Amino acid sequence: MILSGADIIVKTLIEQGCDVVFGYPGGQIINVYDSLYKYQDEITHILTAHEQGATHAADGYARTTGKAGVVISTSGPGATNLVTGIATAYLDSVPLVAICGNVPTTQIGTDSFQEIDITGITLPITKHNYFVGDVEDLADTIREAFKLAVSGRPGPVLVDIPKDVQMAMCEYAPKNVEEPEEKKAAKDIRIEEAAECINASKRPYIYFGGGLITAEAQEEMLALADKIDAPIGCSLMGLSGIPTDTERFLGMQGMHGHYASSMAMHHADCIISLGVRFNDRVTGNREKFATTAKIVHIDVDGSELSKTVNSAHGLRGDVKLTLQKLLSLIKEDVKPMWQNEIKEFKAEEVKNSDTRDSLTPKNAIQTLNKFLGENTAVATDVGQHQMWAAQNLSFKKSRRFASSGGLGTMGFGMGAAIGAAFGTGERTVLVTGDGSFGMCLNELATAVTYNIPIVILLMNNGVLGMVRQWQTLFFDKHYSNTVLDRKTDFVQLTKAFGADGERVASVAELEKALENAFNCSGPYVIDCAVDKDEFVLPMLPPGGSMDDIIVKVGD
Amino acid sequence: MARFTVAVLVNNHFGVLNRVTSMFRRRQFNISALTVSETESNEYSRITVVFDGDEQNKQQLVNQLYKLPDVCSVSELKDGDSINCELLLIKLANNADTRDEIMAATTAFEAKIMDYSKDSLILQLTGTSRRIDEFINLMRDFEILEICRTGSVSLEKGSSTIRKVTNF
Numbered sequence: 265m266i267l268s269g270a271d272i273i274v275k276t277l278i279e280q281g282c283d284v285v286f287g288y289p290g291g292q293i294i295n296v297y298d299s300l301y302k303y304q305d306e307i308t309h310i311l312t313a314h315e316q317g318a319t320h321a322a323d324g325y326a327r328t329t330g331k332a333g334v335v336i337s338t339s340g341p342g343a344t345n346l347v348t349g350i351a352t353a354y355l356d357s358v359p360l361v362a363i364c365g366n367v368p369t370t371q372i373g374t375d376s377f378q379e380i381d382i383t384g385i386t387l388p389i390t391k392h393n394y395f396v397g398d399v400e401d402l403a404d405t406i407r408e409a410f411k412l413a414v415s416g417r418p419g420p421v422l423v424d425i426p427k428d429v430q431m432a433m434c435e436y437a438p439k440n441v442e443e444p445e446e447k448k449a450a451k452d453i454r455i456e457e458a459a460e461c462i463n464a465s466k467r468p469y470i471y472f473g474g475g476l477i478t479a480e481a482q483e484e485m486l487a488l489a490d491k492i493d494a495p496i497g498c499s500l501m502g503l504s505g506i507p508t509d510t511e512r513f514l515g516m517q518g519m520h521g522h523y524a525s526s527m528a529m530h531h532a533d534c535i536i537s538l539g540v541r542f543n544d545r546v547t548g549n550r551e552k553f554a555t556t557a558k559i560v561h562i563d564v565d566g567s568e569l570s571k572t573v574n575s576a577h578g579l580r581g582d583v584k585l586t587l588q589k590l591l592s593l594i595k596e597d598v599k600p601m602w603q604n605e606i607k608e609f610k611a612e613e614v615k616n617s618d619t620r621d622s623l624t625p626k627n628a629i630q631t632l633n634k635f636l637g638e639n640t641a642v643a644t645d646v647g648q649h650q651m652w653a654a655q656n657l658s659f660k661k662s663r664r665f666a667s668s669g670g671l672g673t674m675g676f677g678m679g680a681a682i683g684a685a686f687g688t689g690e691r692t693v694l695v696t697g698d699g700s701f702g703m704c705l706n707e708l709a710t711a712v713t714y715n716i717p718i719v720i721l722l723m724n725n726g727v728l729g730m731v732r733q734w735q736t737l738f739f740d741k742h743y744s745n746t747v748l749d750r751k752t753d754f755v756q757l758t759k760a761f762g763a764d765g766e767r768v769a770s771v772a773e774l775e776k777a778l779e780n781a782f783n784c785s786g787p788y789v790i791d792c793a794v795d796k797d798e799f800v801l802p803m804l805p806p807g808g809s810m811d812d813i814i815v816k817v818g819d
Numbered sequence: 820m821a822r823f824t825v826a827v828l829v830n831n832h833f834g835v836l837n838r839v840t841s842m843f844r845r846r847q848f849n850i851s852a853l854t855v856s857e858t859e860s861n862e863y864s865r866i867t868v869v870f871d872g873d874e875q876n877k878q879q880l881v882n883q884l885y886k887l888p889d890v891c892s893v894s895e896l897k898d899g900d901s902i903n904c905e906l907l908l909i910k911l912a913n914n915a916d917t918r919d920e921i922m923a924a925t926t927a928f929e930a931k932i933m934d935y936s937k938d939s940l941i942l943q944l945t946g947t948s949r950r951i952d953e954f955i956n957l958m959r960d961f962e963i964l965e966i967c968r969t970g971s972v973s974l975e976k977g978s979s980t981i982r983k984v985t986n987f
Binding site: 383384387388392395565566569571574 | 834837841842879885886
């Protein structure tokens, strides 16, 4: 059939299995919005308050479903407002398809109104991007964008479409969704070498990240752990990958990781790393990182192997398929000595744990845990609250944690929670702080308009807590621009948006408020008082090693 | 540190060179020369990159190249197994005191005189980058007015081609 470019865009989105898109209209994308109107029975468009919120929503949708999230914007400022969201998705390997309008091809390069070179701007933060100059190429380009976004190591892809291409007419024939690029295991010889190394190990440690979730290799990893009697830890991006109560699971490691998990990694003689990238927040000082360990690294992206830390065995391949092959070469073994050491690390962790029963950050998150269903997704913003959530949240199901790990984007949470609610089809939780919430609270309007059930736990300490913590520890308590001292009444503000909320100052009040929130049909804000001097502990100082770990204030 | 030459076959699309060089810049690869040209097929362009680094840098560069969807194949061209060639144009001041010495060097290196005027002359030399370096060093004794060199282009010896064989 002969369709306009705009119709082809929307038809191709539907064809690719896309049922919800997030975006914001404007002059150079108006034709696409007309097509969205036409096909509204087949595809839902969620209008956000800001394009950044729309990108984070598409991201939250993608993180919770594994499918590509879609965001639509106009040219110029609409397109530049996507940038932070695209970069967030890029750093966390989230599949995203961003569609931007642009000025007509005849005006490209003339600095016309709301013209911006968005393919140039997003070059380093997309897997790939396209400028579609001919309507004949449009449908296949969008198909390719979807395929690329979810293939191998996922990531964002941007498609820039001038207005005249949206208006031009062309033949459109639907096509079946193409399979992603074929998955391959690592080379046999590499797997054999790695198996030898793992079989010789006395103190193995399994360390997984977001790549394990993408590859859905949990079963294989747990089988490996059982076979070699190894503890398991993860990066921030790995959280929710396996249930928190998994017996071998020591939790997140790294700068604010669990003591036992970080110690086990530090003392391991073999670190089996699955879908991770050894970020500096994970390794600290790389010279002193796990000096006694041989690293076996399996990743679908070959460029991650020996990028930051040298791996003895770098295996490029799909984590699941590679683990399947590896498992058959692994000898079963019990390691009571190593398990005893781990028990000691765990005991030390318990000894240092915070046992206060007041409304501490830890108690706030643990109270929240009681309300989380198996399918409840939790989004966070960035800062202290994010780490408290990461340390204390109890996950039951994979893809139920949406947090900006790589880019550390304050303002990510509200949009992500909206997207996660669509992704899971269920009530979603946002754990945020007063700093981060201040950056994205406009999306409360979106949640109210669409009556999206989001429980917002706002950990309000009146300061930019994470930076303040660094100022306390490393800058002689010079609290430069981290004391917010704002007079915002978040409960009143919430009501102004048309949502409901309350302020809590004790665990009992929080529990009651959570009950109200989980019974509310739309968004509900719990303004939770947190002391400004609360720390995120333990902490590995930036550039430090396990010898420098701070486990208690005053250390 | 070593010097590597890598040939990259890319889709002959608008903006592909920018994608490749943008990646080099962002990841701070130490590129000393880069050439791009058409190939035997109008579907592809060929980029020849000369860069300094260690083995790990090279592997990283190659891995990052392969992540660009427009990159079709990558091949390292080692000195002994490939033909490397570069073109130099050099403009020198022309005066009676130095003319004879310049001419002697020109003959010895089999360079060509491309332009000859009262005050200046332009020489052309093709050869390996190293030979061109040597020639320029020799010319530093005289008054160099301008230099322009192309960067190296390379092909593997024998019948194998980058489209059939990649050595990564």
